[in-house]
Amino acid sequence: MDDVILSLEGVGKIFPGVVALSEVSLSIARGETHIVLGENGAGKSTLIKLLAGIYQPDSGTIAFNGAPYEPKTPHDAQQSGIRIVHQELNLLPYLSIAENLMLESLPRRAFGIVDRKALNRRAVALLKEVGLDVDPRTRVEALGVAQMQLVEIAKALSYDSKLLVLDEPTATLTPPEIARLFAIIKRLKAKGVTIIYISHRLHEVFEIGDRVTILRNGRLVATRDLHGLSVPDIVRMMIGRDIADEFGFDASVVPGKVALSVANLKRDAATPEISFAVRHGEILGVAGLVGSGRTEAMRALFGADPKLDGAIEIDGKPVAITAPKDAVRHGLSLLTEDRKGQGLLLDLAVDKNITITDLGKVSRHGLVNRRAEAAAANDLVAQLRVKASSIEQAVRNLSGGNQQKVVLAKWLFRGTSTLILDEPTRGVDIGARREIYQLLWMLAAAQKGIIMVSSDLPELMGMCHRIIVFSKNKIVGEVPRAEFDQERILSLAYQEYVRP
Amino acid sequence: MTETSEPLVSAPVSPGRAKFLRFLIRDAGVLLALVLITLFFSVSAPYFATPGNALKIFVQIAINTVLAAGMTFVILTGGIDLSVGSVLALCTVVGATVMINESLSPAAAITLALLACMATGAVCGFLNGWISTRWKIPSFIVTLGMLNMAAGAARVVSDNSTITGLPQSFVDFGNLIIGGFLPSIFLVAVLVIAAGWFVLRFTVFGRMIFAVGTNDEAVRLSGHNPDFYKVAAFTISGLTAGIAAMVYLLRLNIGSPIAGVGYELNAIAAVIIGGTSLSGGKGSIIGTLVGACILQVLSTGLQLLGVGDNFKPIVIGLVIVLAVILDAYRERLLRRIR
Numbered sequence: 001m002d003d004v005i006l007s008l009e010g011v012g013k014i015f016p017g018v019v020a021l022s023e024v025s026l027s028i029a030r031g032e033t034h035i036v037l038g039e040n041g042a043g044k045s046t047l048i049k050l051l052a053g054i055y056q057p058d059s060g061t062i063a064f065n066g067a068p069y070e071p072k073t074p075h076d077a078q079q080s081g082i083r084i085v086h087q088e089l090n091l092l093p094y095l096s097i098a099e100n101l102m103l104e105s106l107p108r109r110a111f112g113i114v115d116r117k118a119l120n121r122r123a124v125a126l127l128k129e130v131g132l133d134v135d136p137r138t139r140v141e142a143l144g145v146a147q148m149q150l151v152e153i154a155k156a157l158s159y160d161s162k163l164l165v166l167d168e169p170t171a172t173l174t175p176p177e178i179a180r181l182f183a184i185i186k187r188l189k190a191k192g193v194t195i196i197y198i199s200h201r202l203h204e205v206f207e208i209g210d211r212v213t214i215l216r217n218g219r220l221v222a223t224r225d226l227h228g229l230s231v232p233d234i235v236r237m238m239i240g241r242d243i244a245d246e247f248g249f250d251a252s253v254v255p256g257k258v259a260l261s262v263a264n265l266k267r268d269a270a271t272p273e274i275s276f277a278v279r280h281g282e283i284l285g286v287a288g289l290v291g292s293g294r295t296e297a298m299r300a301l302f303g304a305d306p307k308l309d310g311a312i313e314i315d316g317k318p319v320a321i322t323a324p325k326d327a328v329r330h331g332l333s334l335l336t337e338d339r340k341g342q343g344l345l346l347d348l349a350v351d352k353n354i355t356i357t358d359l360g361k362v363s364r365h366g367l368v369n370r371r372a373e374a375a376a377a378n379d380l381v382a383q384l385r386v387k388a389s390s391i392e393q394a395v396r397n398l399s400g401g402n403q404q405k406v407v408l409a410k411w412l413f414r415g416t417s418t419l420i421l422d423e424p425t426r427g428v429d430i431g432a433r434r435e436i437y438q439l440l441w442m443l444a445a446a447q448k449g450i451i452m453v454s455s456d457l458p459e460l461m462g463m464c465h466r467i468i469v470f471s472k473n474k475i476v477g478e479v480p481r482a483e484f485d486q487e488r489i490l491s492l493a494y495q496e497y498v499r500p
Numbered sequence: 501m502t503e504t505s506e507p508l509v510s511a512p513v514s515p516g517r518a519k520f521l522r523f524l525i526r527d528a529g530v531l532l533a534l535v536l537i538t539l540f541f542s543v544s545a546p547y548f549a550t551p552g553n554a555l556k557i558f559v560q561i562a563i564n565t566v567l568a569a570g571m572t573f574v575i576l577t578g579g580i581d582l583s584v585g586s587v588l589a590l591c592t593v594v595g596a597t598v599m600i601n602e603s604l605s606p607a608a609a610i611t612l613a614l615l616a617c618m619a620t621g622a623v624c625g626f627l628n629g630w631i632s633t634r635w636k637i638p639s640f641i642v643t644l645g646m647l648n649m650a651a652g653a654a655r656v657v658s659d660n661s662t663i664t665g666l667p668q669s670f671v672d673f674g675n676l677i678i679g680g681f682l683p684s685i686f687l688v689a690v691l692v693i694a695a696g697w698f699v700l701r702f703t704v705f706g707r708m709i710f711a712v713g714t715n716d717e718a719v720r721l722s723g724h725n726p727d728f729y730k731v732a733a734f735t736i737s738g739l740t741a742g743i744a745a746m747v748y749l750l751r752l753n754i755g756s757p758i759a760g761v762g763y764e765l766n767a768i769a770a771v772i773i774g775g776t777s778l779s780g781g782k783g784s785i786i787g788t789l790v791g792a793c794i795l796q797v798l799s800t801g802l803q804l805l806g807v808g809d810n811f812k813p814i815v816i817g818l819v820i821v822l823a824v825i826l827d828a829y830r831e832r833l834l835r836r837i838r
Contacts, residue, residue: 304721328723342721345714347781356711357722359704366703410722 005030005194006163011060013046020046024060024220026213033185033195035205035226037238038215039401039429044198047215048167052084053077065162083161085152087168087427091140098123098136101155126154130184144291146177153184164188165196170204171426174289174455175490182208202231202430214238238430246434247462250441255282255465258316259449260332260418265310267300271473278418278449283440285460286453288470288493294453295337297470298420302327302334314417328357331417335407335424343407344395351377351391353406357414380409385435401432408439418449425459437463457486472496529830530775530790537794541801548804555677557796558686559751563744565689565792567767569696570740572788573733575771577713578780579632579639581734583646584741585763587624589756590654591617591745596663596755599670606667617742624650625738629731639734647764654757663755674750685747692743696785709733713780770795773823775830794819
């Protein structure tokens with residue numbers, strides 16, 4: 001490797017209780033697209049935060065462009081030409097796209113007045129570069145997640161970045177959006193931009209990556225040319241063992257009677273009615289593009305958002321659900337797509353998160369029995385193999401996969417007959433993901449009804465007995481397992497959008 | 501789930517030590533500050549370290565402690581209650597009016613007055629909570645409105661005059677110093693703190709208060725009604741304002757429509773200095789007691805040092821700001837300890 005843009009020598013970072021990174025040495029060549037893979041907790045986020053100037057290394061050195069690189073703040077990092085597109089988008093929703101793009105150096109006229117013309121002109125140019133065809137005066141809140149992602153990338157480009165770090169950019173994107181993102185990445189690469197690309201989706205990295213670095217438990221396992229590697233090779237390096245079948249479809253689990261049926265559910269005057277049902281012991285997939293109304297339908301069903309009309313039956317009996325507490329009382333559980341914002345009490349401990357769904361179970365006369373609570377929490381933590389230093393650890397400090405397990409644990413603690421899971425494996429690493437799949441099969445075998453909303457089509461096709469497809473708030477089709485076909489499901493998902 | 505899991509990364513801080521560190525940072529810090537401030541004034545301020553002065557501090561701290569106990573509940577849920585000072589004023593005139601009713605025996609009058617104070621306060625608090633949750637209005641605004649309404653109501657009830665002539669047995673109880681070291685009204689304050697501590701620490705209700713303050717949407721989606729707990733917290737704050745009004749009557753022996761001006765800010769200051777986070781979900785009521793002590797020790801100590809009335813508020817204001825800065829720093833430290 002002749003031209004190294006970024007090099008790490010023996011870099012380590014320790015937090016009280018955890019060695020986040022240890023002795024990581026790595027060289028990134030100028031102009032390459034370098035993939036970084038690893039399970040959650042492997043050290044990817046820490047690595048990014050070191051580059052971003054959010055953390056400082058405890059040991060080792062980093063050199064960028066041949067000079068020592070020691071950013072103390074994210075601003076320092078940007079000044080040096082390293083730009084990071086974080087997984088959680090950092091846009092200001094009430095400002096326009098153009099203002100977001102150039103927030104750090106708005107073009108000015110005399111007396112510090114913003115030069116709107118220049119602002120919008122430059123914004124148009126930047127948006128063109130990432131292939132986003134929207135008016136730069138649009139407020140960011142009006143955009144979809146995929147578009148926001150592109151705005152973030154455009155923003156990164158606006159600063160003449162030499163090194164662009166993309167942290168799981170495809171986590172919320174649909175296949176066509178991913179294809180477009182990849183086209184942009186390739187174009188940037190052709191222009192000489194060096195890219196570090198972090199992902200959980202193994203299949204996609206081959207398309208854009210030159211080399212791959214794999215982290216495990218804070219240590220660097222290997223850096224290799226992607227050419228000649230296979231997915232199983234990578235998985236083996238990531239988790240240190242083979243994974244035969246990720247999903248583990250269990251043919252012995254046979255759906256029984258209808259557990260939950262929804263008839264003519266209407267959210268508001270503008271959206272069409274929807275009807276569907278899930279059986280006991282069935283995993284029902286819900287496919288569709290991001291923004292196709294899947295999440296909204298599930299939230300309305302659960303009583304999280306208001307609905308106009310609709311008949312819900314549980315085990316054949318009609319039930320009235322106007323608030324989440326009604327749904328929970330009738331044995332429904334909802335794992336939301338936003339686990340930090342809506343699923344967890346981040347600053348509270350693991351045990352308190354688990355028992356929140358039914359404190360009555362571990363209390364008497366209104367007093368919490370801490371011993372019973374700890375016992376119940378410890379049981380579930382062991383059963384779900386939650387990696388935590390103890391049940392007293394704040395869930396904020398757990399990795400994404402372990403946080404998701406805590407959300408599942410809280411519903412298992414309550415006891416549930418039908419689970420609605422919205423993007424249950426988003427941001428979850430492959431090892432924890434597989435454990436979640438296994439758990440779902442265990443629940444299905446125990447005759448629970450499971451509704452699984454996901455943007456990851458291979459996941460749905462691997463896990464589900466049936467898939468219903470949303471397109472523009474409508475259920476446009478239902479595909480049984482025997483007829484699963486990626487193309488067919490995708491064309492259903494697009495159906496309502498391509499029609500005039 | 502039969503595979504062996506990866507070994508956990510080696511941990512330089514053991515769980516036991518982490519727990520101790522957490523205790524030190526979260527709880528012991530404020531107490532240590534109180535001890536240091538007390539030591540400082542004991543050495544530097546004349547008459548500070550005398551039994552008489554200690555008693556005076558215990559007496560002066562009582563009202564604010566009771567108010568701050570209820571305020572802790574509200575702040576833990578992420579709200580704020582600006583109305584407690586004028587709700588206290590309203591309660592003092594209501595309580596005093598009931599108490600001077602000559603058709604009642606002193607015992608009956610005192611009991612009724614206590615109930616009337618608590619009921620008046622609780623109703624005001626309930627209205628605060630109900631209005632702010634029902635119409636999703638920030639509690640800052642609603643309680644600001646209640647501050648004015650209760651102050652006005654206090655004038656109406658009292659016909660804009662102070663009410664005197666409370667029963668002698670009541671006045672005597674207010675002056676009582678149990679065992680020569682424990683003023684009766686301080687005992688009341690300690691009992692209120694103890695009750696609050698018990699509720700927050702051991703009951704399901706207390707747990708829900710913390711949970712709602714941490715993430716009310718997650719609580720709602722877990723099948724609860726977070727608004728119930730928010731309304732309850734405001735009702736408790738109103739209730740303690742009513743109890744604080746009784747303490748006020750015990751101490752000053754008058755019901756006054758202009759009582760309690762600015763008390764809400766002292767109560768909030770005690771809660772914040774005590775380490776309860778303004779964003780909700782984190783804090784402790786013992787910290788609140790310590791916070792109230794710090795405020796009073798500072799105030800008395802500065803006075804004895806001869807710091808003028810003009811400079812005293814500047815120092816106290818600085819301490820409040822310092823406490824919030826320390827709070828932010830404490831959060832950062834805590835987050836690092838797993």
